[in-house]
Amino acid sequence: MNYGDIPMRRPLVMGNWKLNGNKTMVAKLIKNLATGLNGVEGVDVAIAPPVMYLDLAEQLLGKAESKVTLGAQNVDIHLSGAFTGDISLEMLKDFGVTHIIIGHSERREYHKESDEFIAKKFILLKKNGLIPVLCIGESDAQNAANETLAVCARQLDAIINIQDVRVLHGAIIAYEPIWAIGTGKAATAKEAQRIHAAIRAYIAEKSEDVAQNVIIQYGGSVKLENAAAYFAQPDIDGALIGGAALNAESFVSIIKAAADTKNSY
């Protein structure tokens, strides 16, 4: 694989809409996002609506001349064929999708996706010029047993070991402690920073360059009230947001907090 130049680290705030929305909501949310983000600089923004609404989202973002990037919540490992119900990366590309969430804990848990299966998706996306947003993170029990770093390392190793650490060039890691997702029980900014720094240090053991440039987002109950504290941490390069991304006002406020905090360095 040609790993290309290492891109600079830029903050990215991404909305993962999960299984939410309808045509009216998509139209309203995108319209308000486009207006609300007018003039906001220095932070990349992406949204991952349900696959059903990608066509509509692509059209509306184009019409609004919005810089918001389109993402998807999942992808299959096959490009075409007899795989009922699955969606290929070629189809996602066809609708202008660039960022694809893989390894979300909800897919690991409810669809029994293994580290190896997720690694296959990661490599396939990279080979096809797409940006994997790789979710990693520990459960409540693993957290209590002090296994956070071991879990994150294992989830990363599944990918690094079948390729090379440079496969992380241009990819995005989203640290999402499972116990913080949708619970309102977010990790403190200090705790999240400690884990992000440790993840970066783990990657730096293999390549300092890759480690310094890989984007590591935090995810799990990010709200306007706690967002700026995360963005003020040196190793937190943005956020992957569920619930608070379903409302234009809260999502835009979080993005503005990222722009203000990160641009003030």
Ligand code: 13P
């Ligand atoms: P919440 O922001 O709703 O906790 O969800 C986080 C998440 O899972 C994003 O992928």
